[in-house]
Amino acid sequence: MKNQAKWTPYLFLCPTLLLFLVIFMIPIGFVLYSSVFDWNLQKPHEGRVFIGLGNFVDLLTDKKVWAALWVTAKFVILAVPVELLLGLLIALLLNRSFMGKRWVQGIILTPLMVSPVAIYLSWKFLLEPTFGIVNYLLGKIGVGPYGWFSDVNMALLSVVLVDIWQNTAFVFLVFYAALQTVPREPVESAQVDGANRFHVFWYVTLPAIKPAALVLAIIRVMDAIRAFDNIYVLTLGGPANATRTIQFLDYELAFKTLEVGQGSALGLIIVVVILLVGSLLIREMNRTNEELK
Amino acid sequence: MSINHRLFLLTSAGKWVVFYVLVLATLGFFLLPTLWMIVTSLKMNSDNMVLPPKLAFTPTLFNYMTVLNNSGFMKSFLNSFIISGATTVLSVMCSATSSYAYTRFRLFGSRSLSNFMLIARMIPPIVLVLPLYIFSLRSGLLDTYFIMVIALTTFSLPFQIWLLLGFFSQIPRDLDEVARIDGCSWFGAFIRVILPVSAPGLAATCLLTFFYSYNDLLFGIILSGNNVKPVSLAVMEFMGRYSYDWGAIMASGVLLMIPTLIIGIVFQRYMIQGMTAGAVKG
Numbered sequence: 001m002k003n004q005a006k007w008t009p010y011l012f013l014c015p016t017l018l019l020f021l022v023i024f025m026i027p028i029g030f031v032l033y034s035s036v037f038d039w040n041l042q043k044p045h046e047g048r049v050f051i052g053l054g055n056f057v058d059l060l061t062d063k064k065v066w067a068a069l070w071v072t073a074k075f076v077i078l079a080v081p082v083e084l085l086l087g088l089l090i091a092l093l094l095n096r097s098f099m100g101k102r103w104v105q106g107i108i109l110t111p112l113m114v115s116p117v118a119i120y121l122s123w124k125f126l127l128e129p130t131f132g133i134v135n136y137l138l139g140k141i142g143v144g145p146y147g148w149f150s151d152v153n154m155a156l157l158s159v160v161l162v163d164i165w166q167n168t169a170f171v172f173l174v175f176y177a178a179l180q181t182v183p184r185e186p187v188e189s190a191q192v193d194g195a196n197r198f199h200v201f202w203y204v205t206l207p208a209i210k211p212a213a214l215v216l217a218i219i220r221v222m223d224a225i226r227a228f229d230n231i232y233v234l235t236l237g238g239p240a241n242a243t244r245t246i247q248f249l250d251y252e253l254a255f256k257t258l259e260v261g262q263g264s265a266l267g268l269i270i271v272v273v274i275l276l277v278g279s280l281l282i283r284e285m286n287r288t289n290e291e292l293k
Numbered sequence: 294m295s296i297n298h299r300l301f302l303l304t305s306a307g308k309w310v311v312f313y314v315l316v317l318a319t320l321g322f323f324l325l326p327t328l329w330m331i332v333t334s335l336k337m338n339s340d341n342m343v344l345p346p347k348l349a350f351t352p353t354l355f356n357y358m359t360v361l362n363n364s365g366f367m368k369s370f371l372n373s374f375i376i377s378g379a380t381t382v383l384s385v386m387c388s389a390t391s392s393y394a395y396t397r398f399r400l401f402g403s404r405s406l407s408n409f410m411l412i413a414r415m416i417p418p419i420v421l422v423l424p425l426y427i428f429s430l431r432s433g434l435l436d437t438y439f440i441m442v443i444a445l446t447t448f449s450l451p452f453q454i455w456l457l458l459g460f461f462s463q464i465p466r467d468l469d470e471v472a473r474i475d476g477c478s479w480f481g482a483f484i485r486v487i488l489p490v491s492a493p494g495l496a497a498t499c500l501l502t503f504f505y506s507y508n509d510l511l512f513g514i515i516l517s518g519n520n521v522k523p524v525s526l527a528v529m530e531f532m533g534r535y536s537y538d539w540g541a542i543m544a545s546g547v548l549l550m551i552p553t554l555i556i557g558i559v560f561q562r563y564m565i566q567g568m569t570a571g572a573v574k575g
Contacts, residue, residue, distance in 0.1 A: 012394035113557030
């Protein structure tokens with residue numbers, strides 16, 4: 001019996017460890033390996049040529065890489081804070097009992113249940129320049145018409161708008177759940193002490209939901225850096241590369257021009273960027289959790 | 294809740310009006326796109342390409358016929374169900390056993406595992422899909438259910454383990470101790486005691502994995518061809534071919550969202566539990 005206990009845990013871990021090794025570690029090893037080669041699948045006769053850090057040097061001195069990084073940064077900075085704020089506001093708005101609450105919550109959660117591709121298609125038609133209902137309604141109040149996805153200056157904002165619609169529901173959901181865990185006594189005693197609602201929110205509610213906010217920030221920032229599907233369906237990186245995110249550029253490199261070496265190198269650069277941003281946020285999260293204990 | 298409630302009884306009806314206006318505005322924002330997609334899919338294209346937008350029209354299923362007559366569309370539905378179903382079963386089996394082991398035994402790295410999983414989640418799919426693509430190109434596995442399921446499984450494992458670690462650690466250890474004393478093996482205790490107790494958490498995990506696999510686009514674009522093309526990709530290609538047939542495009546979008554919408558509404562409780570579990574520790 002005692003002997004059995006020693007290897008039992010590893011029996012439980014076996015399937016996952018195997019899968020992780022085969023399709024997580026090996027691919028990452030492969031990417032590391034191929035990133036130091038000049039390797040294009042379209043030119044099989046040239047084969048693989050070892051060029052050391054050549055790919056990285058090429059990429060980091062390439063304007064289009066920096067442009068794509070800038071587009072990604074703008075996307076994250078424009079979308080994530082609005083989603084967090086809007087989600088929090090809706091959660092605070094609905095954090096009380098009222099008639100029809102269940103229905104309202106159910107409807108707000110629909111974006112989470114609709115396939116993203118369907119979401120993007122519906123927005124493509126909503127923001128269609130000629131027959132789209134948004135331009136029509138804006139026209140009624142004398143604004144527009146806009147080209148939305150086809151306008152160089154508007155395209156990224158339009159993608160951000162769709163992202164906000166798509167992801168605010170998730171933020172709302174998490175904040176709402178977090179608000180249910182806010183202890184009542186501090187709120188009540190603060191009110192007895194004559195604190196107004198803003199003070200209660202700022203000194204009692206906000207610190208209590210800070211951990212949830214940080215996890216949300218991590219999840220949303222990471223997802224936004226990796227944004228691909230929305231660009232693929234909505235704009236294909238255009239017009240004039242105004243929405244070509246770093247992830248989409250990597251897709252083009254690796255799967256359109258089949259530059260495996262460069263694609264791998266750029267993939268690694270993305271991983272480094274994500275890990276840098278991610279570890280900063282995770283450290284902040286762990287610190288907050290420690291303080292709460 | 295009670296404080297808000299009492300406060301609200303004191304305040305005037307005016308505040309309620311403001312409140313409901315805000316709620317309605319929120320609802321409008323979240324409801325309009327989906328609703329308009331459904332409306333558009335039920336209109337003839339001659340009605341869709343006019344301004345002002347027609348609100349009075351005779352509904353027609355013509356667009357749905359166009360989509361469903363497209364050979365391969367129904368097949369892609371089946372493909373999506375096979376791929377997402379198999380991914381869900383395979384990956385939950387793996388993640389449940391290993392999360393259980395990590396919450397019950399002292400193993401290497403078990404303290405930082407949760408953080409590690411969070412980081413593993415961050416690795417962009419494009420980095421993993423490139424080696425998978427070259428591997429399946431060489432081995433002839435491109436465009437098979439096998440490679441799609443494997444790709445999606447690896448990618449969903451980190452987030453599942455992250456979720457399940459939370460669920461399993463909430464189950465008191467006494468529970469499996471009792472089962473062990475009654476003569477169960479560790480595995481027996483896992484199957485007979487832990488799995489039934491954690492059924493809601495497992496259901497939530499399964500549901501989210503199914504959603505994630507069904508909604509995936511990137512793996513489909515790169516690893517699938519005509520044989521196992523998932524429906525999300527079929528819809529995309531459909532759009533490319535009929536770029537101005539908005540009625541048909543919207544109909545394909547509605548068909549695409551029906552399965553997840555039904556599952557989501559029926560199992561809303563579990564979905565909410567799964568989505569909030571990792572982020573909110575109650």
